[in-house]
Amino acid sequence: MITLDGLEDQLLGDVVRKERPDLEQAKDKLVVSMANDKKQLAELQDKVLKLLKEAEGMILDNEPLINTLQQSKVTSSMINKRVAEAEQTNASIAETREGYRKAATRGSLLYFVIADLPNMDPMYQYSLEYFKRLYNYCIEVSEKSADLNARLEILMSFITDFMYKNVCRGLFERHKLIFSFLITTSIMRNSKVISPAEWNFLLRGGIVPTQAKNPDPALISAVQWETCQFLQDAMPDTFAGFMDHIGEKLKEWKVWATSESPQDTTLPEPWGGGLNTFQTMCVLKIFRQEKLVFSTEKYVSEKLGKAFTESPPIILADVFPDTSANTPVIFVLSTGSDPTGSLIKFAEERGYLNKFQSISLGQGQGPVAERLIGQSTKKGEWVCLMNCHLATSWMGSLEKIVDGFSTQGVEDENFRLWLTSKPSSAFPVAVLQNGIKLTNEPPRGMRANLIGTFTTLGQEEWDCMTERDGRDEKYWRKLLVGLAFFHAVVQERRKYGPLGWNIRYEFNTSDILAAKEVLKMFCRNFENMPWNALIYITGHVNYGGRVTDDQDRRCLMSILDTYYAGEKVVNDDGYKFSESGTYYTPPNGSYSALMSYFDNLPMVDNPEVFGMHDNANISFQLQETQAIYEIVLGLQPRVGGGGGEGEKTPEDIVDDLAGMFVEEMPEKLDIEKAAPGMFEVMPNGAYRSLDTVLMQEMDRFNKLIRTMGSTLVELRKAIKGLVVMSADLESMFLAFQNNQVPGLWLKVAYPCLKPLASWIKDFHRRIDFFRSWCEKGQPAAFWLPGFYYPQGFMTGALQTHARRYQVPIDTLNFSFIIKTVEGAEDVDHGPEDGVYISGLFLEAARWDRRQKKLKPSNPGEMMSLMPIIHFNCIQNAVMNPADYQAPLYKTNLRAGVLNTTGQSTNYILDVGIPTDENPRTWVLMGTALCTMTND
Numbered sequence: 021m022i023t024l025d026g027l028e029d030q031l032l033g034d035v036v037r038k039e040r041p042d043l044e045q046a047k048d049k050l051v052v053s054m055a056n057d058k059k060q061l062a063e064l065q066d067k068v069l070k071l072l073k074e075a076e077g078m079i080l081d082n083e084p085l086i087n088t089l090q091q092s093k094v095t096s097s098m099i100n101k102r103v104a105e106a107e108q109t110n111a112s113i114a115e116t117r118e119g120y121r122k123a124a125t126r127g128s129l130l131y132f133v134i135a136d137l138p139n140m141d142p143m144y145q146y147s148l149e150y151f152k153r154l155y156n157y158c159i160e161v162s163e164k165s166a167d168l169n170a171r172l173e174i175l176m177s178f179i180t181d182f183m184y185k186n187v188c189r190g191l192f193e194r195h196k197l198i199f200s201f202l203i204t205t206s207i208m209r210n211s212k213v214i215s216p217a218e219w220n221f222l223l224r225g226g227i228v229p230t231q232a233k234n235p236d237p238a239l240i241s242a243v244q245w246e247t248c249q250f251l252q253d254a255m256p257d258t259f260a261g262f263m264d265h266i267g268e269k270l271k272e273w274k275v276w277a278t279s280e281s282p283q284d285t286t287l288p289e290p291w292g293g294g295l296n297t298f299q300t301m302c303v304l305k306i307f308r309q310e311k312l313v314f315s316t317e318k319y320v321s322e323k324l325g326k327a328f329t330e331s332p333p334i335i336l337a338d339v340f341p342d343t344s345a346n347t348p349v350i351f352v353l354s355t356g357s358d359p360t361g362s363l364i365k366f367a368e369e370r371g372y373l374n375k376f377q378s379i380s381l382g383q384g385q386g387p388v389a390e391r392l393i394g395q396s397t398k399k400g401e402w403v404c405l406m407n408c409h410l411a412t413s414w415m416g417s418l419e420k421i422v423d424g425f426s427t428q429g430v431e432d433e434n435f436r437l438w439l440t441s442k443p444s445s446a447f448p449v450a451v452l453q454n455g456i457k458l459t460n461e462p463p464r465g466m467r468a469n470l471i472g473t474f475t476t477l478g479q480e481e482w483d484c485m486t487e488r489d490g491r492d493e494k495y496w497r498k499l500l501v502g503l504a505f506f507h508a509v510v511q512e513r514r515k516y517g518p519l520g521w522n523i524r525y526e527f528n529t530s531d532i533l534a535a536k537e538v539l540k541m542f543c544r545n546f547e548n549m550p551w552n553a554l555i556y557i558t559g560h561v562n563y564g565g566r567v568t569d570d571q572d573r574r575c576l577m578s579i580l581d582t583y584y585a586g587e588k589v590v591n592d593d594g595y596k597f598s599e600s601g602t603y604y605t606p607p608n609g610s611y612s613a614l615m616s617y618f619d620n621l622p623m624v625d626n627p628e629v630f631g632m633h634d635n636a637n638i639s640f641q642l643q644e645t646q647a648i649y650e651i652v653l654g655l656q657p658r659v660g661g662g663g664g665e666g667e668k669t670p671e672d673i674v675d676d677l678a679g680m681f682v683e684e685m686p687e688k689l690d691i692e693k694a695a696p697g698m699f700e701v702m703p704n705g706a707y708r709s710l711d712t713v714l715m716q717e718m719d720r721f722n723k724l725i726r727t728m729g730s731t732l733v734e735l736r737k738a739i740k741g742l743v744v745m746s747a748d749l750e751s752m753f754l755a756f757q758n759n760q761v762p763g764l765w766l767k768v769a770y771p772c773l774k775p776l777a778s779w780i781k782d783f784h785r786r787i788d789f790f791r792s793w794c795e796k797g798q799p800a801a802f803w804l805p806g807f808y809y810p811q812g813f814m815t816g817a818l819q820t821h822a823r824r825y826q827v828p829i830d831t832l833n834f835s836f837i838i839k840t841v842e843g844a845e846d847v848d849h850g851p852e853d854g855v856y857i858s859g860l861f862l863e864a865a866r867w868d869r870r871q872k873k874l875k876p877s878n879p880g881e882m883m884s885l886m887p888i889i890h891f892n893c894i895q896n897a898v899m900n901p902a903d904y905q906a907p908l909y910k911t912n913l914r915a916g917v918l919n920t921t922g923q924s925t926n927y928i929l930d931v932g933i934p935t936d937e938n939p940r941t942w943v944l945m946g947t948a949l950c951t952m953t954n955d
Contacts, residue, residue, distance in 0.1 A: 022148065024128050024129075024132055025128075027127075027128045027131060027132075027148075028121070028124045028125055028127075028128040029124070030152075031123075031124040031127040031128055031152075031155060032117060032120060032121055032123075032124035034124075034152065034155065034156055034159070035120050035123050035124055035127075035159055035175070036117050036120050038156065038159045038160065039120060039159070039171070040116070040117075040120075046109075046113060050109060050110055050113065051110075053102075054103060054107070054110070057099045057102050057103050058099075058103065060095070060099060061095075061096060061099045061100075061103075064092045064095055064096060065092075067088060067092070068088060068089060068092050071084070071085045071088055072085070119168055119172075120172070122172050122176060123159075123172055123175045123176055123179070125210065126176045126179055126180060126207070127155050127179060129203075129206045129207060129210055130151075130179065130180065130183050130203065130206075131148065131151050132206070133199070133202045133203050133206050134146050134151065134183070134187055136202070136655045137187070137191075137195075137199070139654065139655055140195050140198070140651055140655075141191075141192065141195065141352075141443050142443055142444065142445045142447070143190075143350075143352045143441070143443045143444075143447065143452060143457065144190065144191065144195075144457075145449050145452035145453045146187065146453055147453035147454060149454070150453060150454055151183075154182065154183060154186060155179065155183075157182075158175070158178050158179045158182050158183075159175065162174055162175055162178035162179075163178070180203065180207075180324065181327065181328075184199070184200065184203065184327075184328060185332050187199065188200075188331065188332055189332060189334050189339070189457070189458055189459070190350075190352065190456075190457030190458060190459055191459060192352070192354060192459050192461060193331060193459075193461055193464075194647065195651075196331055197313075197316060197317060197320070197329065197648065198648050198651055198652060200320045200324065200328040200329060201316050201319070201320055201648070201652065202652065202655070203324065203328070204319065204320045204323045204324050204328070205219070207323070207324075208298070208323065213296075213298075214298050215255075217254050217255050218255065218298055218299060218302060220254070221250075221251060221254055221255070221302050221305075222298070222301060222302055222305060222649075223649060223652060223653045223656065223758075224653065224757070224758050224759045225247060225250070225305065225759055225775065226247065226250040226254070226759055226777060227243060227246035227247050227249070227250050227777040227778065228246060228249050228250045228253060228777075229246065229249075230245060230246055230248075230249035230263075232245070232249065232263050232264075232267075233267070235266060235267040235270050236270055236274070239270075239273075239274055239277060239278075240266075240307075241955065243778060243955045244306050244307065244955075245263075246777075247306045248262060248263050248266065248306060249263065251302060251303075251306065255299075258295070258299060262291075265288070265291070269288050272288035273288055276288060276307075277307045277308065278880065281311070281314070282304060282307070282308045282311055283304060283308075283311045283312075283314045283315040283318060284314075284318075287300060287303060291303070297315075297318070297319050297322055298319060300315075301315050301316070301319065309642060309645055310638050310639075310641040310642035310645055311641065311645075312645040312648075312649070313641055313644040313645045313648060314641075316645075316648060317329045334458050334459075334460075336362065336363070336366040337366070337369070339456065339458065340366075340370075342456055343436060343456060344433075345397075345425065345430040345432070345433045345434070345435045345436065346422075346425035346426050346429070346430055347425075347454065347455060347456060348422055348437040348438070348439055348451060348455040348456070349436070349437070349438050349439070349455065349456045349458065350439045350440075350441065350451070350452065350455045350456065350457045350458070351363075351438070351439065351440040351441070351458050351459075351460045352441065352442075352443065352457055352458065352459045352460065353440055353441060353442045353460055354442070354459070354460070354461045354462070355462075355526055355528060356462040356528055356529065357460040357461050357462050358460070359440060359458075359460040360378065360404070360406065360440070363376075363404060363438060364376065367402060372401075372402050375399070375400070375401040375402060376401070376402045376404070377392055377396060377401055377402065377403050377404070378403070378404035378405075378406060379392060379403075379404075379405060379406065380406045380407050380410075381405055381406065381407050381408055381410055381411035381414065382407070382410050382411060383411075385411065385414075386411055386413070386414035386417060389403075389405050389414075390417065390421065393421060393437065396435055397425075397430045397431055397432065397435045398431045398432060399432060399435075400432030400433070400434030400435050401434075401435065402435070402436045402437075402438065403435075403436070403437055403438065404438040404439075404440070405418075405437070405438070405439050405440070406440045407440060407441065407442075408439050408440065408441035408444070408447060409441045409442045409443075409444040409446070409447065412444065412446035415446050415447060415448050416448070418439075418448060418451065419448035419450055419451055422437070422448070422450070422451050422454075422455075423450065425437075426454075439451075439455075440460075464512070464515075465512065465623065465624070465625055466505075466508045466509070466512055466603070466621060466622075466625050466629060467618060467619075467621040467622065467623060467625075469507070469508035469511060469512060470504055470505070470508050470618045470621070471615065471618050471619065473504045473507060473508070473529075473532060474504065474611075474614065474615060474618065476529060477500075477536070479611040481500075481536075482497065482500070482611045482614070483611065484496070484540075485497070485540075485543060485544070492543050492544060493608070494590060494608055495543045495549060495590055496539070496540065496543045497605075497608055498589055498590045498605050498608070499539055499543070499583075499584065499589065499590065500536065500539065501605040501606070501614070502583035502584060502589055502597075502605060503532065503535055503536065503539060503558070503583065503584075504532070505583050505597055505603065505605075506558075506579060506580055506582075506583040506584075507527070507531065507532040507535075509579055509629065509630055510525075510527050510563065510576065510579060511527050512625060512630070513579075513630050515640055515643075516627075516630070516632065516636050516639055516640050516643075516946070517639065517640075517643050518912060518913060518914040518915065518946070519632065519636055519639050519863075519864060519945075519946035520630070520946065521569075521572050521575070522569045522571055522572050522914040522915045522924065523567075523568060523569050523572060523915050525566045525567060525572070526566070527563065527566065531562055531563055531566075534562045535558045535562040535563065538554070538557050538558060538562060539554065539558070542554050549587075549590075551584065551586055554584060555577070555580060555581075555584050558580060558584065559576055559577045559580045560573075560577075563576060563580075564576060564577075569915075569924060571907050571914075571927070571948075574943055575943050575944070575946075578631075578940045578943040578944055579631070579944065581940065582597055582631070583597065589605065593607050597629070598626075598628050598629045598631075599628055600626065600628055602621070602622065602626075602629070603621070603629050630944065631941070631944025631945060632864075632944065632945050632946065633864060633876055633877055633945055634879065635864070635877050635879065635880065635881065635882060636864070636945075636946075638880065638882060639882065653758055656758075670757060671739050673757075674735070674739065674753055674756045674757060675736055675739045675740075677756055678732045678735050678736050678739075678756065679736065681728070681732055681780065682729070682732050682733070682736075684780075684784070685725065685728065685729055685732075686725065686784065686787045686791075688722045688725055688726075689718040689721055689722055689787070689790055689791055689794060690794075691715065691718065691794065693794065693795050694794050694795065695794070695795055695796055695797040697797065698711060698714075698794065698797060698798075699711050699715070708820065709815075709816040709817075709819040709820045709823065710798065710813075710816045710817070710820055712816065713812055713813050713816040714790065714793055714794060716808075716809070716812065717790055717807060717808055717809070718790060718794065720768075720770075720808045720809075721786070721787060721790060721808070723768050724765070724768050724769055724783075725787075727764065727765060727767075727768050728765055731748075731749075731752060731762070731764050731765070734749060735749050735752055735753065735756075738753075739753070748763070748764055751763055751764075752764055755776070756776065759775045759776045759777060760775065760776055761774075761775075761776050761779050770786075770807075770808045770910075771910045771911050771913075771916075771926065772911065772952065773911050773912075773913060773952075773954045774952070774953075774954060774955065775955075778955060782952070785806070786806040789803050789806045790806065798850070799844065799850075800844065800847040800848060800849050800850045800856060801843075801844040801847045801850070801855075801856035801857065801858045801888055802855055802856065802857055802858070803844060803858050803859045804857045804858070804859055804860060804951055805859045805860070805951035805952045806859075810910065810928050810951065811928055811929075814834075814891075814928065814929060817854065817855045817891065817893065818832045818833075818834075818893055821853060821854065821893035822893075827895055831895050831896055832893050832894070832895055832897075833893075833894060833896075833897040834854070834891045834892065834893060834894070834897065834929070834931075835892045835894045835897050835932070836889055836890065836891060836892070836931050836932050836933070837889070837890040837892060838867065838872065838886070838887055838888075838889050838890075838933070838934075839856070839887050839888040839889065839890055840869070840887065841887060841888045842885075842887050842888065843858055843888070844856075844858040844859075844888070846888070847888060851890055851892070853892055853893055854890060854891050854892035854893045855890075855891050856888050856889070856890055856891075857888065857889045857890075857891055858888050858889075859885075859951065860885075860886045860889065860908065860949050860950070860951060861883045861884065861885055861886065861949065861950045861951070861952070861953060862883065862884050862885075862886050862906075862947070862948075862949055862950075863882065863883045863912055863946075863947065863948050863949070863950055864877060864882075864942075864945045864946045864947040864948065865877055865942060865945065865947040866878060866881065866884045867884065867886055867887065867933070869887070872934065873934055873935055873936050874904055874933045874934065874935040874937070874942065874947070876945075883912075883950065883953055886949070889931065899932055900932060900934075901939075902934075902935070902939070903932035903933055903934055903935065903939070904932070904933050904935045904937075904939040904942045904943075904947065905930040905931070905932055905933075905939065906930065906931050906932075906933050906942070906947055906948055906949050907927060907929075907930055907931075907948045907949070908927070908928040908929055908930070908931050908948070908949040908950070908951070909926050909927055909928065909948055909949070909950050909951070910926050910928065910950075910951050910952075911926060911950065911951070911952060911954075912948075912950045912952075912953075912954065913926065914926055914927075914948065928951075931949055
């Protein structure tokens with residue numbers, strides 16, 4: 021296995037061999053000369069020892085022995101002198117060679133970044149041989165200079181830029197910034213510009229309890245304030261007095277923290293001038309984590325240049341010179357992409373259109389492709405094998421064919437092999453490592469989507485309706501544009517994660533083509549447009565066939581209502597698809613006028629086109645940030661070994677953390693300590709419904725406590741070497757390092773997305789809640805976020821009411837009253853019927869306590885705490901259609917496993933919330949209730 025230092029030495033040899041061939045030749049000769057001299061010396065010593073062993077009688081009378089010793093002494097003296105001179109010369113050569121080490125170090129760092137890429141995607145494979153070939157090419161073609169330092173700067177810059185561009189063209193857009201960030205930080209960490217403590221904080225964060233008073237809880241959350249304490253403790257030399265300064269200069273910090281672009285705004289002094297860019301990113305992580313995606317780009321641009329934050333355009337004419345008959349070109353596909361058109365166009369430009377053969381792989385196509393390649397290698401034709409991911413069983417044969425190109429050669433050097441494939445672990449690694457990879461992705465955004473749709477449909481489709489004096493044409497064109505907008509919106513909403521869709525659906529071109537045919541049929545065959553039928557077939561059948569979540573289906577139909585909104589869409593040229601008026605169906609006109617309108621649409625989508633709040637951009641940016649840093653964190657090796665003098669090793673840190681968790685581990689919840697009146701058996705021999713719920717919850721928490729306790733003990737033993745560090749314990753060790761909840765715990769734990777430090781605090785709060793319920797009696801208000809299975813608690817509450825009033829439980833449902841009291845501590849006793857619920861959060865909206873209505877979120881506020889809600893049990897309850905039925909989820913991931921009822925396991929129930937707006941407004945915003953935040 022190659023190491024960083026080992027590869028560095030190899031690359032040093034390569035660069036010196038090309039830059040100073042005289043030096044490398046002298047070194048090689050010196051090595052041979054020194055080896056020969058040492059060998060001769062050893063042979064003389066062996067000969068003397070042999071003669072001494074075989075000598076008889078007086079040694080001084082043995083003339084051959086005396087002569088040999090004399091000769092050996094002279095020869096040995098000469099050889100030792102030569103060896104000493106050679107070693108001195110070798111040291112001089114080594115010193116000169118060391119002058120080029122910077123270039124070798126840069127190359128070694130780049131290779132190990134590239135070698136980690138397959139952990140992002142299986143298609144990102146690059147062999148060491150391929151890398152060294154590019155490295156040597158850089159040495160040969162880069163600008164020369166007689167000045168060594170200038171030459172090294174040129175060489176390092178050229179190598180970094182060349183490697184980035186060559187690898188970047190084979191990466192998906194979402195991974196390109198990660199790649200450039202990894203290059204930048206690898207270089208900076210190697211040169212000690214980024215300290216281990218800074219790197220650890222940016223990736224892993226951390227919180228510690230603090231006694232310092234939070235100067236503004238409305239601005240700085242409890243978690244953020246504890247993270248400030250962690251930062252100050254982790255880097256005392258850099259951040260001494262940091263928390264005191266925030267308290268003293270709160271107004272200045274508030275201005276910075278609430279600014280639109282804090283990544284471009286100077287921190288309050290002295291921190292603005294005292295911190296470098298990376299240290300400023302650590303502060304940004306605490307207060308405005310979503311902006312780290314921009315700060316990351318800014319940091320890369322500052323250290324390596326703007327070119328490393330831009331995606332080099334993939335132009336086949338530029339790539340072609342790098343290709344050869346034995347080097348395949350692999351297009352890595354994503355949903356909705358197809359490079360075939362551009363490849364055919366390029367073949368035509370090169371005069372190879374008549375020599376271009378393509379085949380789509382699938383069942384039984386392997387042998388056909390094999391014959392096609394065999395014929396084309398002789399004729400010098402181009403072959404394109406499409407959709408290789410669909411022919412996994414034939415990939416072994418493909419690997420042998422491509423390997424044969426290198427070992428046996430190709431008859432005609434004009435032959436080229438083009439391959440297209442979606443990411444697949446079955447694709448041959450050897451082909452990927454030595455091939456040229458190009459990613460092919462569809463353009464993103466509403467503008468690009470609309471242009472792409474109508475480019476696919478073409479002018480012929482636009483002009484296909486001329487019947488009934490233009491009536492059909494008017495309906496067709498107006499509604500076709502509406503359908504294209506609908507198609508673009510359902511696709512582009514995916515970038516907002518759970519705010520857009522609970523589940524990420526792969527809507528594609530086939531959906532709009534099917535819906536287009538339905539629209540065409542209705543336009544031609546009906547005098548009066550059957551709107552209900554058109555909406556039903558388009559929404560529930562053409563697109564809804566992919567949708568498995570009820571809330572997503574409701575959202576899909578709400579979106580469609582905007583674009584198939586009845587006759588006004590057709591007859592009112594002033595009808596707009598968004599409040600800004602930017603998006604609409606242009607008046608009936610030519611195909612070129614329509615494309616011109618699309619071409620003038622904004623390049624960057626505003627959330628309002630999706631019916632979403634501006635805060636949705638914050639959610640999108642936070643997802644982008646988390647995606648970047650989760651991948652970077654996942655690529656980090658386990659940190660181990662000895663720390664510096666006075667520093668704790670990672671093993672010490674994890675052992676201390678585990679020890680602290682063991683000390684704080686709560687006792688099991690004990691039914692024997694229950695308060696009087698709890699767990700009493702009713703006359704029918706059963707427990708009260710909520711007592712049963714409590715017992716089930718206690719059992720689940722006791723199982724979690726046992727698992728946590730036993731695994732912590734085993735981990736500490738493994739760290740001390742008393743037991744074997746199993747794969748599970750190794751994973752637990754790494755999770756503790758990364759501030760993540762171990763998988764061993766998650767298997768028996770409740771759904772929760774918090775990092776480890778926050779998870780532990782939340783865990784203790786849950787235990788305290790159920791211990792209080794058990795030992796002090798039923799609470800006045802129930803903290804719903806504390807439950808493993810809140811759906812079971814809801815059923816228990818309904819069952820309690822059903823037994824009390826002797827009514828069938830299946831006739832009961834909840835009605836909801838949002839109270840004026842904020843928390844459980846403000847409630848003295850429970851309601852007559854139903855239950856009080858505390859601790860729920862509202863996402864993508866807020867509860868206006870003065871107007872007692874649902875209102876849009878405050879700028880920058882993603883989630884807000886709801887007051888106490890009275891879940892009242894009502895027989896044959898009828899929901900108020902004017903209320904927004906907000907889905908309540910355990911976590912804001914929202915997606916879950918579909919259970920036997922057809923609902924997601926993450927979904928609890930709908931809560932009716934009063935609103936002045938059309939409920940559809942909140943559906944489009946993605947407004948929902950949630951039992952917990954993620955911090």
